Amino acid sequence: MALAWASLHRKRFTSSRWCGLAKKDPQCLLLAIGGEIGSEELRRRSRRESDGRVSARLIAIANAPEGIDRASAALLTGMDRQTLRDRVHRYNAEGFAGLCNRPAAGRRPKLSEGQTAALKAVVLAGPDPVVDKIERWSIVDLCRWVEERWGVSYSETGMLRLLWSLDLYAPEDPTAPPAEQREGPTSL
Numbered sequence: 001m002a003l004a005w006a007s008l009h010r011k012r013f014t015s016s017r018w019c020g021l022a023k024k025d026p027q028c029l030l031l032a033i034g035g036e037i038g039s040e041e042l043r044r045r046s047r048r049e050s051d052g053r054v055s056a057r058l059i060a061i062a063n064a065p066e067g068i069d070r071a072s073a074a075l076l077t078g079m080d081r082q083t084l085r086d087r088v089h090r091y092n093a094e095g096f097a098g099l100c101n102r103p104a105a106g107r108r109p110k111l112s113e114g115q116t117a118a119l120k121a122v123v124l125a126g127p128d129p130v131v132d133k134i135e136r137w138s139i140v141d142l143c144r145w146v147e148e149r150w151g152v153s154y155s156e157t158g159m160l161r162l163l164w165s166l167d168l169y170a171p172e173d174p175t176a177p178p179a180e181q182r183e184g185p186t187s188l
Contacts, residue, residue, distance in 0.1 A: 033061060033064055033065060033088055033091070033092065038065070039062040039063075039065050039066055040062075042058050042059070042061055042062035043058070043059065043062050045058055045096070046058035046059050046062065051100065053101065054096075054099045054100055056077040056078060056079070057077070057079075057087050057091075057099045058099065059076075059077050060073045060074060060076070060077040060079065060084050060087070061084075061087065061088060061091060063076065063077075064088070070084055070085065087099060110152045110154065110158075111146070111150065111152060111162075115150055115152075116162075116166065119142075119146065119162075119166075120166050120168060122145070123137060123142070123163070123166075123168050124168070127141070132145070139156045139159050139160060139163075140156065142154075142159050142163075143155070143156060143159050146159070
């Protein structure tokens with residue numbers, strides 16, 4: 001594990017706050033960077049990296065063993081000192097994979113898995129002409145049906161996205177005859 005001194009400015013280092021910390025615990029000024037990879041290899045990998053954020057993180061980590069303090073190394077790459085510290089911890093724990101952005105969780109779906117499965121079954125079965133009083137599902141009809149059944153409101157665009165995610169909707173070819181448009185599982 002390589003340790004790099006955070007070279008603080010003279011005026012900050014001589015202040016009573018920093019002198020007290022350094023005298024009590026000299027390790028407080030060290031930034032521990034794990035791995036056997038040196039600064040040159042980190043810079044080489046940053047040049048090859050296609051993601052600019054990961055490249056900047058690699059350069060910031062490469063600056064630390066060369067004597068640049070954390071605040072300056074972070075500012076040179078457009079991040080905060082605390083963010084650089086967090087990235088170093090993730091790099092030490094996970095390696096290069098820790099420098100990539102993690103996927104966000106996103107919004108909860110409006111319908112549960114059971115409701116989504118029921119909607120898919122209803123769309124595939126088609127409407128009941130006697131009960132639903134339509135011969136073919138439209139997006140507006142499905143929005144209304146879901147609202148009546150489960151009390152969940154969908155816009156037309158939202159319903160289209162839901163049908164796309166369930167592989168139930170494909171845009172119809174305007175040049176195809178009507179009989180071909182109604183065949184297959186991808187049409188409503």
